[in-house]
Amino acid sequence: MSDFEASTPLARDGRAPNVFREGGWTPMRQYSETEEVDFAIVGTGAGGGTLAARLAEKGFSVVAFDAGPFFRPLEDFASDEESQSKLYWLDERIVDGADPLVMGGNNSGKCVGGSTVHFAMVSLRFRPEHFKARTLLGYGADWPVDWREMWGYYDQVERALSISGPLSYPWGPARPAYPYRPHPMNACAQAMAVGCEHMGMKWAPMPLATVSAPRGESPPCVQRGFCRFGCSTNAKQSALVVWIPRALKAGAEVRDLAMVGRVELGSGGQVTGLHYHREGAWRFQKAKNVVVAGYAIETPRLLLNSACPDAPDGLANSSGLVGKYLMTQPNQGVFGRTKEESRWYKGPPILCVSEHWNYCDDKNFPGGYTLMSQGPMPQEWVNIQVGARKLWGSDLRHAMLDYNHMVGMKVVGEGLPSVHNSVTLADEVDQYGLRIPRITYSWTEGDKALIAHSMDQMQGCLEGANATDIFRQEQDTNHLNGTARMGDDPRTSVVNPDGRTWDHPNLWVCDGSTFPTTGGVNPSLTIQAMALRTADRIEALAARGEL
């Protein structure tokens, strides 16, 4: 618990931090750099963490790299917004386009477990039709996988994380009851439910990846409300708490504070390993396969930064699509005041969901969206006041004194894929000497229509809940997808349905960057489901000698 924590690797000398014990350790198998491991995985979040666990459990030798530190939540996580910004990826990035993305806290993580360490735990399935949005709904792109197969993997992830959710879910085909009972809805969620009734929309307690009863070494959630700044009790079922311990137990090695800078391409189009920076020096790990799981910015950045004479435009980029079709999700909010005390800092920040506009097609815009209740902490809340209402000084103070009487809702929308939204390399380099990413983003006309529609719906809900002084947060985004899209055709995609790059048979991608569309829900459950699928496919291919 010193400031030393973030500067020295902890996973070394045959042991890794035990996330369930203060000062605790767990044995860790280690591999030498000259040993050609089966899989070197870049990133340990929803994609890489999940895949590391499953591949190790299937008997493959695995080394997983993360640029960030390896935390023990019980001793490292304070109940404090400011100091917990240590969980974010805050290295410099250039943003441009008509709607430059705000990077940092709400869309990236830099620690073992990735952004699942600070995600809001929303665990939703895609609507089945959203996997074939182009064919069935006329927009976006089709996924090269069948929704029934994906729903089978959703079942598995929901059980692995013991998702707490309602017995029956109001939208879509029948699904199993969630493993654990739902969390109680806080005042803000109750207000949203009243508003949904008023608007004629169904609502439900949000399925969440934080346990409502004990599970293994995780105690039940105590409703402390700091979920988006790291869970200090381990109730949250992050990759750090769920998949990393499983990976270590199954014999995987995790290297923390290890920034991968380049994947090495050998002869015959095969990659041979990766260059990474740890403890002040560049090092090289040999590997039979490399999996890039750095999320939608760092994944294309690494592939592009790995350009070499045999792949002058970057690895896996013969289609020219690495870094293209970046998608974010609209995350606008509407807020209002209630006479009653709401004290919305209590409980997980999002406790009520309506997927009405994912499943209703009677609308004048492409894509779907989810509505959810919202409970910002003070720094988040003042940031909204300053950005959306331009308040400062005594006006700001008056507004902030209403904190305990506020209710609010947010949208998570299906941002549409556009080839103009992209990740490329800037000329500027970072502390490792690596070119930093340039992130270009502009909303499409469809996105703008979706955003306008969702804000009217949220306003209607809050009015229906008798909120007053309603205002809109017109600009916010979260989640990142695309930039290494999967498909059936090497000319129009970067990876095949297994996450295998078309160009290099032993180079894989396993994270949100393979998404052809974002769906109208938060992506973490789908990223984990895809990782489970990729692990099963790798096992099947290996059994047939096709790895």
Next chain:
Amino acid sequence: MTRSYPDYDVLAKWDTVSFDDKTRHVLRKRLGETPPRRFFSEEEWALMEVLCARLAPTPQRGGPVPITCWLDARLHEGDTEGYRIEGALPEAEAWHRGLKAIDEQARTDYVRPFIALDVETQVILLKRIQKGEVDARVWHGLKAGDFFTSTLLREVVGIYYAHPAAWSEMGFGGPASPRGYVRMGLNEHDPWEAREAKPGGARKPRGSGVA
């Protein structure tokens, strides 16, 4: 003030199960340390002190919340926000140039340094800067409105609302580990949460926020 929490002090929970060791460690540092001036010049520091007084609310009780020293520490350590808009100055440079421009704008319009203006004039000038109604020659390509909102204001109020005095004033529950909360619904609160003073109600509410 129509509503507030006159008897609530989030720090009264310091020795209870709402605070854990890591949180105490972090807050002890925030409350006990005053980082020295390393990033700002003396003139910039003096200007920042005045800007903080205008931009951030002043707490009802206790002294002013220290902001300039923590901002200086962050900028000195080179911590970045994680992104920069194309064409924008690197953050450190934007601060130096933005503060210089605020002062020069004051000298251009009022023939005095910003800190020598009366409070009312300072507020009027800051409102103009927020709206971008400035002399572009003074700002040397920096967008005044963006600097005001996205750089200056966000940082100042962000640091303010990381301070327990701000949490007490707004009735925020504050640190909540290992003990979280039990009573979650409308108009419900646990004994260890702030008790709101109702207009015309009992002047001294019972059991406010200490347990």
